[in-house]
Amino acid sequence: MRSLLFRRTLSTAARFRLPPTIRQILSSSQADEQVTVTGWVKSIRKQKRIAFGVLSDGSSAVGLQAVFNERLGERVKQITNGTSVCVKGSIVKSPGAGQDKELLVEDVEILGTCDPDTYPIQKQALTPEYLRDNTHLRARTDAIAAMVRLRGRIMRGLNRYLEDQDFAYAHTPILTSSDAEEFFTHPAYLTVSHQLHLEALNSALSRAYTLSPCFRAERGVTRRHLAEFWMLEAEWGVAPTSDPHVQTAALCDFVEGMLKGVDVDVLWRHREHDSVPEAEREKRRDMMKRAVTSDSPWPKMTYTDAIRELLKADREWTYPVSWGSALQSEHEKWLCETLTNPDAATVGCFDLLIPHVGELVGGSVREERIDSLKDSMLSKGMDMDDPRYQWYGDLRRFGGAPHVGFGMGFERFVSWVGGIENVRECISMPRWAGRMLL
Amino acid sequence: MRSLLFRRTLSTAARFRLPPTIRQILSSSQADEQVTVTGWVKSIRKQKRIAFGVLSDGSSAVGLQAVFNERLGERVKQITNGTSVCVKGSIVKSPGAGQDKELLVEDVEILGTCDPDTYPIQKQALTPEYLRDNTHLRARTDAIAAMVRLRGRIMRGLNRYLEDQDFAYAHTPILTSSDAEEFFTHPAYLTVSHQLHLEALNSALSRAYTLSPCFRAERGVTRRHLAEFWMLEAEWGVAPTSDPHVQTAALCDFVEGMLKGVDVDVLWRHREHDSVPEAEREKRRDMMKRAVTSDSPWPKMTYTDAIRELLKADREWTYPVSWGSALQSEHEKWLCETLTNPDAATVGCFDLLIPHVGELVGGSVREERIDSLKDSMLSKGMDMDDPRYQWYGDLRRFGGAPHVGFGMGFERFVSWVGGIENVRECISMPRWAGRMLL
Numbered sequence: 047m048r049s050l051l052f053r054r055t056l057s058t059a060a061r062f063r064l065p066p067t068i069r070q071i072l073s074s075s076q077a078d079e080q081v082t083v084t085g086w087v088k089s090i091r092k093q094k095r096i097a098f099g100v101l102s103d104g105s106s107a108v109g110l111q112a113v114f115n116e117r118l119g120e121r122v123k124q125i126t127n128g129t130s131v132c133v134k135g136s137i138v139k140s141p142g143a144g145q146d147k148e149l150l151v152e153d154v155e156i157l158g159t160c161d162p163d164t165y166p167i168q169k170q171a172l173t174p175e176y177l178r179d180n181t182h183l184r185a186r187t188d189a190i191a192a193m194v195r196l197r198g199r200i201m202r203g204l205n206r207y208l209e210d211q212d213f214a215y216a217h218t219p220i221l222t223s224s225d226a227e228e229f230f231t232h233p234a235y236l237t238v239s240h241q242l243h244l245e246a247l248n249s250a251l252s253r254a255y256t257l258s259p260c261f262r263a264e265r266g267v268t269r270r271h272l273a274e275f276w277m278l279e280a281e282w283g284v285a286p287t288s289d290p291h292v293q294t295a296a297l298c299d300f301v302e303g304m305l306k307g308v309d310v311d312v313l314w315r316h317r318e319h320d321s322v323p324e325a326e327r328e329k330r331r332d333m334m335k336r337a338v339t340s341d342s343p344w345p346k347m348t349y350t351d352a353i354r355e356l357l358k359a360d361r362e363w364t365y366p367v368s369w370g371s372a373l374q375s376e377h378e379k380w381l382c383e384t385l386t387n388p389d390a391a392t393v394g395c396f397d398l399l400i401p402h403v404g405e406l407v408g409g410s411v412r413e414e415r416i417d418s419l420k421d422s423m424l425s426k427g428m429d430m431d432d433p434r435y436q437w438y439g440d441l442r443r444f445g446g447a448p449h450v451g452f453g454m455g456f457e458r459f460v461s462w463v464g465g466i467e468n469v470r471e472c473i474s475m476p477r478w479a480g481r482m483l484l
Numbered sequence: 485m486r487s488l489l490f491r492r493t494l495s496t497a498a499r500f501r502l503p504p505t506i507r508q509i510l511s512s513s514q515a516d517e518q519v520t521v522t523g524w525v526k527s528i529r530k531q532k533r534i535a536f537g538v539l540s541d542g543s544s545a546v547g548l549q550a551v552f553n554e555r556l557g558e559r560v561k562q563i564t565n566g567t568s569v570c571v572k573g574s575i576v577k578s579p580g581a582g583q584d585k586e587l588l589v590e591d592v593e594i595l596g597t598c599d600p601d602t603y604p605i606q607k608q609a610l611t612p613e614y615l616r617d618n619t620h621l622r623a624r625t626d627a628i629a630a631m632v633r634l635r636g637r638i639m640r641g642l643n644r645y646l647e648d649q650d651f652a653y654a655h656t657p658i659l660t661s662s663d664a665e666e667f668f669t670h671p672a673y674l675t676v677s678h679q680l681h682l683e684a685l686n687s688a689l690s691r692a693y694t695l696s697p698c699f700r701a702e703r704g705v706t707r708r709h710l711a712e713f714w715m716l717e718a719e720w721g722v723a724p725t726s727d728p729h730v731q732t733a734a735l736c737d738f739v740e741g742m743l744k745g746v747d748v749d750v751l752w753r754h755r756e757h758d759s760v761p762e763a764e765r766e767k768r769r770d771m772m773k774r775a776v777t778s779d780s781p782w783p784k785m786t787y788t789d790a791i792r793e794l795l796k797a798d799r800e801w802t803y804p805v806s807w808g809s810a811l812q813s814e815h816e817k818w819l820c821e822t823l824t825n826p827d828a829a830t831v832g833c834f835d836l837l838i839p840h841v842g843e844l845v846g847g848s849v850r851e852e853r854i855d856s857l858k859d860s861m862l863s864k865g866m867d868m869d870d871p872r873y874q875w876y877g878d879l880r881r882f883g884g885a886p887h888v889g890f891g892m893g894f895e896r897f898v899s900w901v902g903g904i905e906n907v908r909e910c911i912s913m914p915r916w917a918g919r920m921l922l
Binding site for chain 2: 166209438442
């Protein structure tokens with residue numbers, strides 16, 4: 047009876063399981079195992095009586111070498127780069143260099159042909175700009191496919207780290223409100239940050255975070271900005287203190303711990319592609335690895351010290367440096383790429399600056415004192431009694447408590463971990479000023 | 485040397501760790517352990533020389549009983565429901581009924597007072613409508629806090645299931661494109677589904693999914709519709725077949741396996757709140773549990789059979805039934821609540837109908853034949869050569885392959901699993917026609 051039950055469970059599970067992917071076949075199939083693979087052809091080399099193809103299904107950076115023999119006839123002639131196929135055959139130990147296993151194809155079905163003359167993903171090196179124009183197909187390149195897989199892995203690591211510390215994952219709104227009339231009786235805006243909504247949840251859940259889309263109408267077109275991007279944002283309650291620097295230091299520690307706590311070894315092994323030149327790539331990779339595996343705390347610098355160092359620096363700035371004004375990108379770049387330990391640096395109270403990435407994280411101790419908040423809103427021409435803002439005041443009025451939070455641009459993190467030069471290659475379908483395909 | 489290293493690692497980890505939450509204290513603290521807890525007071529009962537409070541930090545459904553003695557004086561008098569506090573004390577075995585452990589408070593600091601007269605979250609039962617008007621504070625109720633935690637757990641379960649089958653988690657765009665001019669040189673639309681973008685990724689990655697916000701300008705105000713909601717959508721390649729019913733059946737199996745594969749036992753133990761009446765609640769809970777733990781396949785019905793049964797039914801329909809027209813909610817409701825095995829039912833080819841929830845999942849075999857797609861677009865007045873649609877044609881032109889996919893409304897799933905009557909209580913800050921707070 048028991049073994050019958052066991053058998054039934056097994057067959058139920060098998061009914062729900064999709065066939066193995068190429069990643070699974072490469073990592074766990076046995077010699078002589080019969081497999082059926084659906085995928086597309088990355089490349090094919092045809093000889094007189096035999097053809098060698100590399101199949102991909104996007105599940106791994108490495109494709110599966112498939113050997114087609116002449117018995118397969120006309121169908122093999124139809125196969126060109128990009129063709130989708132379903133192949134059946136057996137896995138054997140590969141006699142060739144470059145792979146352990148290969149697939150001896152016994153049957154092949156052409157699922158979709160691909161005209162080699164007009165196929166946008168040609169074999170030669172394609173520029174990022176060209177691939178952005180072909181967003182819909184660019185995940186067929188190794189680099190973009192690797193980036194998509196990397197995003198998933200990073201997300202998993204961050205989720206695990208935050209769950210382990212009892213953070214509730216919340217889905218906060220994309221559409222936010224203000225006054226006037228429409229579908230919602232007021233117009234809807236796309237959110238620029240989830241901080242305020244997370245603060246509302248924080249008043250009940252104490253630790254809340256989200257990884258959600260955010261929107262900025264950034265006119266400047268840089269390699270670090272997108273109009274639509276994803277942001278990891280977290281808010282949590284902290285013990286009260288008369289010295290906000292204590293909370294700031296703890297906030298910095300938390301962010302450092304999170305970035306060191308993402309299973310970077312796993313990420314590392316899967317770092318399949320870098321888009322910067324070879325020599326520079328090695329240097330940055332080492333820097334990143336040292337930063338996240340370092341047992342000693344990352345260098346931190348107060349705002350005042352940063353201004354002092356910038357004023358001492360023997361160079362001209364586009365934006366003049368003075369105590370009281372915000373740091374510009376050029377200042378941040380100099381501080382973390384020239385001045386400090388290049389592992390990584392927190393500069394100012396709450397910005398985490400990373401060489402070649404710039405500001406990765408911004409965080410702060412939130413204002414929980416209602417009077418200070420009221421004053422600071424007034425100084426910006428906002429009245430807290432305005433119905434639009436009242437709820438934000440309520441969070442302080444009814445059992446408010448000290449809390450801190452941060453936001454981390456997800457694409458910038460992908461750019462750092464993945465060694466990817468431009469954030470447009472850190473999201474599958476990028477949007478920026480003047481540009482939205484698909 | 486080794487032990488030194490070990491010690492250093494431990495202290496590094498401690499530096500990054502937030503203090504324990506109430507959930508962690510309740511599940512793992514030792515007797516006499518000293519703890520510091522930051523949270524808010526769910527309720528407080530003051531006696532002459534002692535006060536009993538229940539503290540919450542949102543980490544668990546159960547609060548922490550805190551015993552305040554008279555030595556704490558004036559500060560305890562200030563504590564009312566909703567007050568935020570930081571308490572220090574020791575965990576002891578509770579002599580009272582209802583909890584194993586309690587906290588003997590040695591020191592308390594008031595972080596934020598809460599005026600008991602105007603505090604919107606009063607002790608008596610609050611209607612869903614009232615709480616929706618107080619969205620910013622409603623996570624302080626047990627029901628909404630439980631829902632937020634449940635969402636996180638469901639998400640984790642779904643992610644784990646899909647990752648295990650090598651699906652790549654992708655962030656597809658919220659803003660989608662069409663013609664004309666603006667910030668993007670064309671106007672941006674909010675996406676109603678991520679299917680088309682996932683299909684593009686599918687052409688490279690073979691298995692891709694997303695859990696992302698979607699938008700619908702639904703004018704109808706029902707308990708099953710939101711203007712902004714989250715949807716789990718997946719696309720994957722399948723083996724070719726001349727009979728699309730084979731693919732449909734496999735698609736249904738996959739969705740069934742996924743819903744059965746989410747670790748429902750875990751969900752079950754955490755089913756902390758139901759918003760429907762007691763008797764009905766038990767019935768639905770049992771139905772749901774039977775459905776997801778059932779070893780036998782869920783009942784499936786073809787569209788033709790469904791129409792036949794509806795025509796035979798001895799009742800009047802608001803929308804007349806005829807073969808060729810779409811099923812309306814009233815038909816779906818009757819089919820899955822009256823006609824069929826109430827465990828759950830797939831009706832028609834690709835809709836999964838759940839009693840009291842309605843359509844939970846809709847899926848289909850996608851059209852990969854470019855000529856059929858072209859014809860069907862033309863019949864809707866769309867020209868595939870229009871630059872807006874060309875990319876979608878390219879996915880077929882360059883190595884297209886058979887693929888299937890589905891979308892599942894995340895709030896509806898939360899509603900089913902959590903036994904929550906209205907989807908507005910299945911997302912922390914709901915938006916629907918005429919309504920957008922915060």
